[in-house]
Amino acid sequence: MKIEKREREGVTILAVEGKITIGKGDVALRDAVHEAVGGGAGKILIDLGRVQTIDSSGVGELVSAFTTVRNRGGRLKLLNLPAKVNDILQITQLITVFETFDNESEAIASF
Amino acid sequence: MGPSADRELHLTIGSRFENIELVQMTVDEVLRERGVPEDLRHWIGLAVREAVANAIKHGNRLDPGKRVDIAVGLERDRVEIRVGDEGPGFDPDRVGDPLAPENRLRTDGRGIFYMRKFMDEVGYSFGPGGGTVVTLRKRLNSSPAAGPGREERGMT
Numbered sequence: 001m002k003i004e005k006r007e008r009e010g011v012t013i014l015a016v017e018g019k020i021t022i023g024k025g026d027v028a029l030r031d032a033v034h035e036a037v038g039g040g041a042g043k044i045l046i047d048l049g050r051v052q053t054i055d056s057s058g059v060g061e062l063v064s065a066f067t068t069v070r071n072r073g074g075r076l077k078l079l080n081l082p083a084k085v086n087d088i089l090q091i092t093q094l095i096t097v098f099e100t101f102d103n104e105s106e107a108i109a110s111f
Numbered sequence: 112m113g114p115s116a117d118r119e120l121h122l123t124i125g126s127r128f129e130n131i132e133l134v135q136m137t138v139d140e141v142l143r144e145r146g147v148p149e150d151l152r153h154w155i156g157l158a159v160r161e162a163v164a165n166a167i168k169h170g171n172r173l174d175p176g177k178r179v180d181i182a183v184g185l186e187r188d189r190v191e192i193r194v195g196d197e198g199p200g201f202d203p204d205r206v207g208d209p210l211a212p213e214n215r216l217r218t219d220g221r222g223i224f225y226m227r228k229f230m231d232e233v234g235y236s237f238g239p240g241g242g243t244v245v246t247l248r249k250r251l252n253s254s255p256a257a258g259p260g261r262e263e264r265g266m267t
Contacts, residue, residue, distance in 0.1 A: 022164045023128025053153070055160050056221035064218045084153060091228050092221060093210050 001025035003032045011108050012041040013079075017050035020058030029058070033065040033076075042074030043111040047104070049080030054088055066098065075099075079107050116184035116191070124163075124179050126171040126196075131163045134181055141183055142190065147251050154229040155190065155249055161222040162194040162245045170196030170243055188252045195244040200237040 001018035014032050019025050029046075036044055046065070048054075054062075062078075069076040077099040081089065089095040101107035120141060124130040135156045142152045163179055171177035180195040207214050209221045226233045232248040 021160065022131065022168075053157065055157060055164065056219075056225050057164065059221055060218035063216055067216055092224070093215065097215065 001028050003028055005032065005036065008104075009108050011043040011045050011111055012036045013045045013047055013104075015047040015050070019052050020054040020061065022055055022057035026055075026057045026061040029061045030064065033068060037069060037072060037074070042069070042072070044069055044074065044076045045079050045101075045104075045107050045111075046076065047079040048082065048085055051082055051085055054085050059088060059092060059094065063094065063097070075111060077101065077107055077110065079104060116186055118183075118185040120183040122181040122183075124181070125175045126167040126173060126177050126179060127175055128164070128167060130179075131160050131167070134163050135160050138181075138183055138192065141185065142251075145185060145251070147190075151249075151251065155192075155247075158226045158229040158233075158247055158249075159192055159194070161225045162192070162247060165222050165245070166194050166196035166198070166243070169201065170198030172198065189248060189250050192247045193244055194247075195242060197242050199241055200243050203235055 001016070001020065001024060003017075004015040006013050006015070014036065016029065020029055033044065044065075046062070066076050079101050081100055086095070089098065089100075099110070101110070118141070120137070122134060122137060124134065138159050139152050139156050142155065147155075159181075163181065166179040167173065171179065177197045180193075182193040184191040184193075203223060206223050207217075207220055209215070209217065209224045214220060223233070226245070226247060230247045230249045232246070234246040236244045236246070238244070
């Protein structure tokens, strides 16, 4: 699992590639979000376009990231959900919690 | 594993998260050889991951010296996967509903939910001297488009 971080128009974009699963991927995501928030980022967009799979720990980590950012007055949104990740967020009903986008520019403009 | 299983496979792993990958890959390969479509293999694989993760984390409490035993049984139109740990057992009825509003933003508690959504049957048995065995069953004759929860869409 790999996470690339970049900035665009004041938004921190974390592009995740691989599996967000227990023991490794979930920890990497947690670390990346905590590092961004610790560095003062308040607008975070997680690009999931190259995520192959997300297990229940990975979903838990997304929820944790969402509440961590929100509790500090920031906002966290999701970009490019693959169909299977979208299915998971539907069945866990978390799709109603996260704001999701298919287009990066639209996502950036929404913050 | 019933006597009708026409292929059986047994794996034993130490309680380390990195071993989950091995188990999923092995189960996936067995199902791929049988011609099970990729989508269905994906959801079965996720359920297996959750069962093994629970066995490692909650059952064996991350003790790498404790084992997780996995048995895969393939029948013509069904797969059965059993995952056993050496833990003290638990009461599945006491696991909260992750869809309840008060649980929606919890960071844990979705593993059993995943298994129930992706498989047709999820059962538990508890050994007299400890140890939990989770049994997962899934029919394999569903259409490739069938995703999680297909049984709720009347495709049984």
